[in-house]
Amino acid sequence: MKELKIAQRLDQLQTENAFEVLAEVKRLTAEGRHIISFAIGEPDFDTPENIKAAGIRAIAENQTHYSPAGGIPQLKQAIASYIKDTRQISVGPPNIVVTPGAKPIILYSLLACVNPGDEVIYPNPGFPIYQSAIGFIGAKGIPLPIREDLGFSFDPDEFKARVTPRTRMVILNSPHNPTGGVLRTEALEAVVEAANKYDLWVLSDEIYSRIIYEEPFKSIASIPGMVERTIIIDGFSKTYAMTGWRIGYGVMPAQLAHWVTRIQINNESCVSTFTQFAATEALIGSQDGADAIVREFARRRKMMVEELNRVPGIKCPVPAGTFYVYPNVTGACRRLGLKDSKELQRRLLYGGNVAVLAGSAFGSRNDEQEYIRLSYATSEENIREGIHRIKKVLQG
Ligand code: PMP
Numbered sequence: 001m002k003e004l005k006i007a008q009r010l011d012q013l014q015t016e017n018a019f020e021v022l023a024e025v026k027r028l029t030a031e032g033r034h035i036i037s038f039a040i041g042e043p044d045f046d047t048p049e050n051i052k053a054a055g056i057r058a059i060a061e062n063q064t065h066y067s068p069a070g071g072i073p074q075l076k077q078a079i080a081s082y083i084k085d086t087r088q089i090s091v092g093p094p095n096i097v098v099t100p101g102a103k104p105i106i107l108y109s110l111l112a113c114v115n116p117g118d119e120v121i122y123p124n125p126g127f128p129i130y131q132s133a134i135g136f137i138g139a140k141g142i143p144l145p146i147r148e149d150l151g152f153s154f155d156p157d158e159f160k161a162r163v164t165p166r167t168r169m170v171i172l173n174s175p176h177n178p179t180g181g182v183l184r185t186e187a188l189e190a191v192v193e194a195a196n197k198y199d200l201w202v203l204s205d206e207i208y209s210r211i212i213y214e215e216p217f218k219s220i221a222s223i224p225g226m227v228e229r230t231i232i233i234d235g236f237s238k239t240y241a242m243t244g245w246r247i248g249y250g251v252m253p254a255q256l257a258h259w260v261t262r263i264q265i266n267n268e269s270c271v272s273t274f275t276q277f278a279a280t281e282a283l284i285g286s287q288d289g290a291d292a293i294v295r296e297f298a299r300r301r302k303m304m305v306e307e308l309n310r311v312p313g314i315k316c317p318v319p320a321g322t323f324y325v326y327p328n329v330t331g332a333c334r335r336l337g338l339k340d341s342k343e344l345q346r347r348l349l350y351g352g353n354v355a356v357l358a359g360s361a362f363g364s365r366n367d368e369q370e371y372i373r374l375s376y377a378t379s380e381e382n383i384r385e386g387i388h389r390i391k392k393v394l395q396g
Contacts, residue, residue, distance in 0.1 A: 048289025152181020182317020
């Protein structure tokens with residue numbers, strides 16, 4: 001067969017392993033196997049009723065036409081008020097760009113702020129789209145180790161050692177996928193210092209900002225002087241269980257919002273209009289649904305960590321946020337004679353009917369340690385049964 005002529009830039013484009021594992025789980029389930037999946041990156045709850053009703057009402061009222069690129073005014077206003085309240089910063093509708101999911105803000109920010117050949121520092125492990133998008137635009141990704149012994153924050157000195165005159169942007173994600181860690185104050189301060197010194201952009205992915213358990217959420221944008229150089233990513237997917245509606249947003253300096261909106265005009269025009277009405281209700285309506293989701297996650301987190309720490313070969317720190325745990329499974333891999341977390345992922349799926357994600361799905365290994373990510377966006381019953389199955393595999 002004739003080989004397709006594919007553009008060179010696709011050499012750099014990677015994927016999200018989670019979607020592949022989900023497809024494999026579906027295939028095995030169709031074969032009649034009963035799989036317990038901890039691989040999912042979305043809440044297992046349904047969108048709260050008041051939000052669904054607002055979306056349905058908007059369709060009935062024919063909000064089914066194009067909207068202004070960047071978002072409908074009432075949603076931009078609601079987002080600006082929400083961000084002002086939660087980050088104590090002064091922003092208004094001109095600072096907001098509403099996109100189909102939070103994800104597009106990653107690529108759009110890179111396209112708008114970073115030239116080919118520039119360096120971008122990003123968390124390792126981290127959400128795989130950062131590294132993929134950095135490579136895709138022809139920039140150079142500089143991985144920053146996220147360390148278990150620092151509560152899954154990073155070492156300020158390791159950060160400083162990665163900043164060069166070629167650095168253009170730093171990507172932060174707190175609370176952090178996949179570890180559940182929250183960045184410490186000294187880590188944020190190191191970024192602020194470098195950002196001021198080298199005139200850097202900070203892309204702060206705060207999609208899990210509401211799913212945080214003990215400490216209050218702190219955005220780098222709240223630190224004086226940072227609002228002018230920070231792009232906040234936030235959205236509705238996780239907080240309001242709205243992954244399939246496809247809506248999220250970026251908050252950024254107005255001049256940059258103008259350019260990001262222009263990229264959107266060239267690409268998707270706007271987010272579906274009725275979805276924007278539903279999202280407006282999510283922000284200005286009752287928060288009971290969102291609060292109940294976080295309360296339930298808090299309960300499951302405790303159970304998940306306790307159960308996992310009873311399994312020989314697994315050490316699971318208590319994560320500060322998100323709905324993921326990121327246990328150290330170096331002992332488990334050794335016990336079973338497995339090379340790495342990817343082999344453990346396979347053994348658990350094919351030998352134990354449990355789906356997890358290997359740490360290697362989120363970047364390269366730090367310090368020869370092996371990890372897996374488990375999402376507790378699944379029922380208590382599944383958590384107990386799933387961990388029971390993991391234990392059985394590990395006990396051989
Ligand atoms: N950032 C992070 C860190 C995420 O985990 C996700 C979703 N898995 C996203 C962005 C994308 O969110 P959305 O579905 O709203 O595009």
